[in-house]
Amino acid sequence: MTNFMGNNSSLRDRFMNKSGDGGKEMAYTVVGKSVRKVDAVAKVTGKAMYTDDFFERDMLVGKILHSPYAHALITTIDVSRAKALPGVEAVLTYKDLPRISYATSLPGMIGADLDDNEDLERIKIGTAGHPYSLDPAHRDVEDRHILTKKARFVGDAIAAVVATDDLIAEKALKLIDVKYEVLEALTSTKAALREGAPLIHEGCEGNILASGGFTIGDVEEAFKESDHIFEGEYETSIVQHCHLENQTSYAYQDPDGRIVIVTSTQIPQIVRRIVAQALGIPWGRVRVIKPFVGGGFGNKQDVCIEPLNAAMTLAVGGRPVKIELAREECMIDTRTRHAFQFKIKTGINQDGKINGIHISAISNTGAYASHGHSIASSAGGKFRFLYPTKALKFDPITVYTNLPVAGAMRAYGCPQLFYAFESHLEDIAKRLDMDPIEIRSKNLVEVGYVDPISKTKVMSCGIRECIEKGKALIKWDKKKALYREQSGEKLRGLGMACFSYSSGTYPVALELAGARIVLNQDGSIQLQIGATDTGQGSDTALGQMVAEVLSLPMDMVHVLSTQDTDISPFDTGCYASRQTYVSGMAVEKAALEVKGKILSFAASMTDIPVDRLDLLEQKIVYKHSGESVLTLEQVAMQSYYDRVLAKPITSDVSNNARINAIPFGVTFAEVEVDIKTGKIKVLEIYNVHDSGTIVNPKMAEGQVQGGVSMGIGYALSEQLLFDEVTGKPLNNNLLDYKLPTMMDMPDIGVAFVETHESTGPFGVKSLGEPPTITPAPAIRNAVLDATGVAFNRLPMNPQRVFEGLKEAGLI
Amino acid sequence: MFKRIAFSVNAKAFNFEVDIRESLLEMLRRLGYTGTKKGCGVGECGACSVLIDGMPFDSCLYLAVWADGKQITTIEGVAAKNGELSVVQKAFVDEGAVQCGFCTPGLVLTTTALVESGQDYTRDELKRELSGHLCRCTGYQSILKAAEISLQEHSCSCVDSPHHKQPAAKIEER
Numbered sequence: 010m011t012n013f014m015g016n017n018s019s020l021r022d023r024f025m026n027k028s029g030d031g032g033k034e035m036a037y038t039v040v041g042k043s044v045r046k047v048d049a050v051a052k053v054t055g056k057a058m059y060t061d062d063f064f065e066r067d068m069l070v071g072k073i074l075h076s077p078y079a080h081a082l083i084t085t086i087d088v089s090r091a092k093a094l095p096g097v098e099a100v101l102t103y104k105d106l107p108r109i110s111y112a113t114s115l116p117g118m119i120g121a122d123l124d125d126n127e128d129l130e131r132i133k134i135g136t137a138g139h140p141y142s143l144d145p146a147h148r149d150v151e152d153r154h155i156l157t158k159k160a161r162f163v164g165d166a167i168a169a170v171v172a173t174d175d176l177i178a179e180k181a182l183k184l185i186d187v188k189y190e191v192l193e194a195l196t197s198t199k200a201a202l203r204e205g206a207p208l209i210h211e212g213c214e215g216n217i218l219a220s221g222g223f224t225i226g227d228v229e230e231a232f233k234e235s236d237h238i239f240e241g242e243y244e245t246s247i248v249q250h251c252h253l254e255n256q257t258s259y260a261y262q263d264p265d266g267r268i269v270i271v272t273s274t275q276i277p278q279i280v281r282r283i284v285a286q287a288l289g290i291p292w293g294r295v296r297v298i299k300p301f302v303g304g305g306f307g308n309k310q311d312v313c314i315e316p317l318n319a320a321m322t323l324a325v326g327g328r329p330v331k332i333e334l335a336r337e338e339c340m341i342d343t344r345t346r347h348a349f350q351f352k353i354k355t356g357i358n359q360d361g362k363i364n365g366i367h368i369s370a371i372s373n374t375g376a377y378a379s380h381g382h383s384i385a386s387s388a389g390g391k392f393r394f395l396y397p398t399k400a401l402k403f404d405p406i407t408v409y410t411n412l413p414v415a416g417a418m419r420a421y422g423c424p425q426l427f428y429a430f431e432s433h434l435e436d437i438a439k440r441l442d443m444d445p446i447e448i449r450s451k452n453l454v455e456v457g458y459v460d461p462i463s464k465t466k467v468m469s470c471g472i473r474e475c476i477e478k479g480k481a482l483i484k485w486d487k488k489k490a491l492y493r494e495q496s497g498e499k500l501r502g503l504g505m506a507c508f509s510y511s512s513g514t515y516p517v518a519l520e521l522a523g524a525r526i527v528l529n530q531d532g533s534i535q536l537q538i539g540a541t542d543t544g545q546g547s548d549t550a551l552g553q554m555v556a557e558v559l560s561l562p563m564d565m566v567h568v569l570s571t572q573d574t575d576i577s578p579f580d581t582g583c584y585a586s587r588q589t590y591v592s593g594m595a596v597e598k599a600a601l602e603v604k605g606k607i608l609s610f611a612a613s614m615t616d617i618p619v620d621r622l623d624l625l626e627q628k629i630v631y632k633h634s635g636e637s638v639l640t641l642e643q644v645a646m647q648s649y650y651d652r653v654l655a656k657p658i659t660s661d662v663s664n665n666a667r668i669n670a671i672p673f674g675v676t677f678a679e680v681e682v683d684i685k686t687g688k689i690k691v692l693e694i695y696n697v698h699d700s701g702t703i704v705n706p707k708m709a710e711g712q713v714q715g716g717v718s719m720g721i722g723y724a725l726s727e728q729l730l731f732d733e734v735t736g737k738p739l740n741n742n743l744l745d746y747k748l749p750t751m752m753d754m755p756d757i758g759v760a761f762v763e764t765h766e767s768t769g770p771f772g773v774k775s776l777g778e779p780p781t782i783t784p785a786p787a788i789r790n791a792v793l794d795a796t797g798v799a800f801n802r803l804p805m806n807p808q809r810v811f812e813g814l815k816e817a818g819l820i
Numbered sequence: 821m822f823k824r825i826a827f828s829v830n831a832k833a834f835n836f837e838v839d840i841r842e843s844l845l846e847m848l849r850r851l852g853y854t855g856t857k858k859g860c861g862v863g864e865c866g867a868c869s870v871l872i873d874g875m876p877f878d879s880c881l882y883l884a885v886w887a888d889g890k891q892i893t894t895i896e897g898v899a900a901k902n903g904e905l906s907v908v909q910k911a912f913v914d915e916g917a918v919q920c921g922f923c924t925p926g927l928v929l930t931t932t933a934l935v936e937s938g939q940d941y942t943r944d945e946l947k948r949e950l951s952g953h954l955c956r957c958t959g960y961q962s963i964l965k966a967a968e969i970s971l972q973e974h975s976c977s978c979v980d981s982p983h984h985k986q987p988a989a990k991i992e993e994r
Contacts, residue, residue: 045913052921053909053928055855055895062854176841251956253859253867253922303857303922304956336860544920544957707916711962715919718959743864743954750951751960 039556040771043707044563047549048301048542048570057301060257060273065329068259069098071321072178073332074168074185075342076160079194079411079736080209083158083167083187091170091184096177099324100185101169103158106131106320107289134287137380137416138276138310140519140581150218150378152210155287155316160189161209161376162411163737164341171321171330194736198350198373198408209376209409216409218374219382222389225461226400228356231365235356239437243351243429244802246728247373250346250418251748254303255339260318262327263296268319271298275309275541276582281574287316288323295319299572302543306719307417309543310584311379313343340741344416345729347384347407348373351429356400361443361451365400368392368430372407372415372422379416382407387517388422392430393460394467394509394671396452411736413729417584419716420778423510424723424785428803431506431786436799445790446476446485449507454673463516465669469774471699471762472507472673478760479505479677479697488679492795498684501692502795505677506786512670512775513587520666522592523578524599526555528607528658530649532627532641533565536599539580540592541572545777546708547588551596553704554770558600559607560625578661586672586775589704593770595664602660611644613654670766672774674698676717676787682795684819687811689725689792694784695758701766701774709776713759716780722749724785728804747806825888829853830897838884844870845879847887848894855895855925859954866953869926870894876930878952895925898932908932908970917966919957927953931967941971 051057088100108131135149142148156166168185172178195201195209201216209216232238258272268288274280277297285292302309314332321330334343349372356365372385385405393401438448450473458467480486485503492501513520525537536555542548552568555561569577580592604624611629612619615638623632629639648658679693696713703709726747730739740746765772785803792810793799798817800810814820822837829848838847845868848856856879859867863881870879871893898906905913908931918924927950934941934949941949946967955963 043916046916046918048921049913049918050905050909052918052924053895053905053912054899055853055925057921058854059857059922061858062849251954253865253920253954253956254857255859302920303859304920306956333858336862336864544922546919711916711919711958714959714961715957716959719956742862743860744862748954748956750954751947751964752951754960757959757961 037557037771038560039553039563040704041702041706043705044549044553046546046708047552047568059254059301059303060259060271061333063259063271063300065259065261067328069171069173069325069328069330070175070178071318071330071332072170072182073166073317073338074170074182075338076163076165076167078160078189078191079163079196080192080207081160081189082192083160084190085188086168087186088168090186091181094177094181094184096173097170097181098173099171099321100181101156101320101324102167103131103154103156105324106155108132132287132289134283134316135378136283136312137383138279138312138582138584139383140279140521141282150381153377155320162413163735164338164413165376166317166342169317169321171325194411194734196411196731196733196736198371198410201408201410209411213409218378218407218409220404220406222386222403222405223462224402226365228365228367228400228402231398231400232356235364236359237357237441238354239357239433239440240352240354241433241436242801243353243432245349245425245428246803247348247412247415248346248723248727249340249729249746250306250308251743251746252304252306252308255334255336256309256314256343257333258314258318259329259331260322261329262322266327267294267296268322269296269298270315270318271300272315273302273309274299275302275305275543275584277541277572277574278539278579278581280312280315283312284316284319288319297574299541301570302541305543305583306419307421307584308344310417310582311344336743337741340729340746341413341738344379344418345375345413346418347415347422347425349425349429353429353433355433355437357437359441361441361448363396363398363452366398367402370405372405373410373412374407375410375412375414377414379414384415384417384422388426390463390517391423391510392426393462394454394458395507397454397458412731413738419719419781420510421585423508423782424720427506427508427782428786428789431783432789432799432801435504435790435793439793445505446480449476454509463669465671467671468768469699469701469764469766470671470673471764472675474762475673475675475697475699476507478762479675479695482695482758482760483677483679483693485677499681500684500795501679501681502791502793503677503679504787504790504792504794505675506783506790507675508673508779508782510586510672510775510779510782512590512672512769513666514585515667515669519581520587520591521663522580522595522666523663524592524595525578525661526599526603526659528603528645528648530645532645533567534559534561534603536566536568536596537577538592538596539572539578540588541583542570543583545712546705547583547592549708550589550704551592554593554596555600557771558597559604561627565627579663586778589773590670590769590775591666593773594666595662597770598664599660599662602662603658606658606660607641607644610648610658611639614644614647615639668768670701670768670774672698672700672776672779674779674783676783678784678787678791680788680791680795682792682810684814687807687814689788689805689810691721691755691788693758694721694755694787695760696780697760697762698776698779699762699764699774700776700779701764701769702772703761703763704771704773709761710759712777713780714757716778717757717784718749718754719781720784721754721788723781723803724788725804726806823885825885827887827890827892829892830894840883840885842884843880844882844884844887847884848879853894853896857922857925859922864954866926867923869929869953871929871933874933874936876933893929895928898928906932908935911966911969915962915966915969917958917962923953923955927955927963931970934967935970943968
């Protein structure tokens with residue numbers, strides 16, 4: 010079987026190249042290639058199984074009674090008529106939920122104790138998908154019951170029904186008699202912050218969930234040294250993720266009484282922990298399984314329906330119960346993106362160099378904390394890397410209101426903050442009569458910058474090259490000159506905006522990832538990861554990394570797409586744009602361990618010293634020549650069946666990434682504003698990203714296009730609307746919400762500047778979330794360029810633009 | 821109330837009683853055709869599209885009883901019986917038009933109907949034809965490209981069309 014490869018020049022060249030100089034010039038064979046997405050065929054043939062595609066015999070249906078009032082106390086709740094309806098198996102209210110004093114009991118107490126003693130405190134939970142913290146001060150605010158006695162927004166879960174089918178469950182909901190004492194609905198942060206406003210959560214004075222950011226240097230001193238001081242106010246609206254698959258889950262008890270939950274989530278391990286906490290049971294009593302997920306964008310980085318689903322199955326003796334949210338429910342009773350109001354003050358010199366920035370922000374978290382103040386703080390933390398200044402002060406507050414709960418959404422506070430700052434900087438450039446690119450260039454970060462707070466060092470930075478590339482793509486100089494003299498009813502303009510982000514949450518939170526590899530008899534491998542693919546393609550990217558290390562073709566790498574807390578290695582999940590970077594480290598480590606074991610095993614078979622061997626294209630080869638000594642399959646077979654040496658080759662590793670990497674990028678946009686109608690048309694838009702090495706160009710392009718389209722929706726049309734008095738949602742459906750359709754999308758141009766990030770596996774930095782950050786400010790700045798009117802509030806929908814143009818005297 | 825209906829799904833014949841309140845979407849999923857996805861249930865998102873006698877419909881808005889006498893194609897019936905992907909499926913895979921995959925079955929089916937219509941479409945017409953399908957992952961770029969590539973190779977039943985190709989023989993009903 011031994012095969013000499015001396016004549017195979019292409020293989021040899023590649024081999025020599027790989028082992029040659031190493032380092033930056035290392036050529037990858039699988040990483041960097043647009044290999045086919047590992048689940049694409051399953052998804053185009055309808056074979057991919059999502060949560061709702063699994064059937065359990067006699068599955069019951071769980072439905073939720075939502076509050077019709079934004080702020081109300083339940084005075085009485087009578088479920089007797091609902092319970093009497095044939096086909097109803099259980100009705101749950103706050104009275105049935107576990108109390109802290111029972112927190113160590115085993116499952117089964119749900120529904121068993123109906124004593125309506127309100128003084129006994131019931132368990133409250135925090136729902137955010139953050140890793141647990143051993144430090145109590147660092148944990149999420151626990152302000153929520155599974156079912157509430159006090160409604161805090163229209164849609165709050167008051168009661169729940171388990172029935173034999175949908176129609177009976179719906180009917181039963183109508184038979185629950187609830188009497189409310191209606192309280193004043195605080196539908197804006199202004200109303201919630203008003204002196205004497207009613208408290209949404211007892212003990213939370215002023216309805217302020219949290220406040221505080223950071224200070225670098227002395228901003229007041231920096232302002233004194235500045236030639237100019239500029240101030241601006243900017244505002245964003247509430248938007249929703251609108252993943253195509255609504256939140257859905259089903260739960261049952263296995264024969265040992267453990268609760269099994271199959272759910273559409275980004276964070277199975279965190280779901281398991283929060284369900285256990287909510288029910289006051291040991292964490293090991295809960296098992297969570299994540300099949301294919303139909304998009305999440307952060308909304309599924311939160312625990313919305315699973316604790317209730319677990320309570321439902323316990324209430325019916327462990328029989329399977331399914332909760333499938335309707336779109337209208339999903340749009341108000343899961344999570345939204347925080348609306349922000351910003352006040353920014355900047356001190357700048359005549360030459361465009363910024364001395365100091367002071368950003369104040371009010372973040373609207375809605376009725377419950379969820380991710381709470383983390384959104385504001387995290388955005389501030391990511392902003393610090395773009396324009397380092399002598400002095401920067403960020404002081405956000407996060408406020409409760411009687412609106413749906415805000416949580417994580419793609420880029421976690423950054424679309425808000427960068428919209429505000431990049432708009433502000435554009436306004437400054439205009440006032441100083443500077444080119445927008447020039448003013449940014451004067452202030453951009455350089456490689457080697459160390460953030461004074463996180464101590465994270467910028468190891469790679471391609472932002473300047475990104476700007477150059479974007480500028481050329483959109484033909485900036487040519488069009489700028491062309492549009493200088495314009496008149497008529499349709500005006501064109503150019504705009505741009507930059508961002509910085511991060512790759513994971515370190516040092517704020519734990520960044521643990523796990524990977525497991527098994528070498529099969531035929532030399533193929535299974536890769537198990539705790540990282541969750543929710544459509545973005547992490548399974549493929551991580552599979553490519555293994556293929557790279559082990560020099561395997563992709564069809565020899567089987568990635569297990571399902572995560573199961575009983576089986577999968579521990580990983581905190583899909584959020585913070587962390588998986589390619591952080592989970593990639595674990596995967597690389599696992600693959601290197603397997604490679605080492607393969608070579609050791611081959612050494613034991615051949616008596617060739619292990620350091621003389623390497624793995625190349627499914628063969629064990631001499632390192633110096635590329636000459637083949639064994640096939641990988643021979644080693645694999647021997648590792649399973651050798652009567653003396655057999656020891657199947659596997660690895661099971663965990664990686665605690667105590668490091669971070671900063672990706673950068675820019676959006677360039679060209680718009681045409683129809684003065685008569687206020688309609689903005691995006692003519693051209695380019696996103697150029699420095700995300701380090703691009704693992705899979707085609708998938709990366711897809712991430713950017715999807716993010717840009719979400720950013721265009723954020724800029725131009727999307728907004729959840731509420732009645733100002735009652736807090737009732739007005740457009741919680743896909744028809745009225747104005748999600749962009751194919752007809753609304755311009756061609757989206759994508760380009761990359763590939764730096765090599767030395768801290769990342771294969772030189773990668775994050776890519777999934779960043780594309781959605783800067784389309785809105787770039788479009789806003791282009792509209793300013795076209796019309797001279799600054800739109801400081803999102804979305805810039807035709808009505809708002811029309812009003813703005815009218816105010817400015819253009820109409 | 822129940823009513824007996826006879827119909828076919830991917831050329832397999834069915835004949836049974838359905839609850840007159842049930843939607844075609846619910847019935848198909850109950851029969852195990854779970855590739856048909858529910859994104860809204862009220863005809864806003866297009867995820868549940870199936871072909872009824874070759875025409876794309878939102879199956880959530882189509883009552884199961886109306887399927888009487890119809891030939892229904894779901895995503896499970898698009899690939900050849902030996903598993904070979906159709907031109908449209910292949911284009912979606914190759915162009916990276918699949919991310920989370922929840923909108924994919926509906927889009928593949930509508931694109932299939934466009935291909936089978938034998939007509940040519942401009943880019944804008946294609947965008948309009950596909951605009952009933954919402955996608956949050958891709959920004960539609962790769963989907964549009966996949967549709968364009970699918971149409972380049974489309975077969976057409978019009979004998980005078982440059983894309984003329986004999987259509988596959990219709991499967992006998994029941």
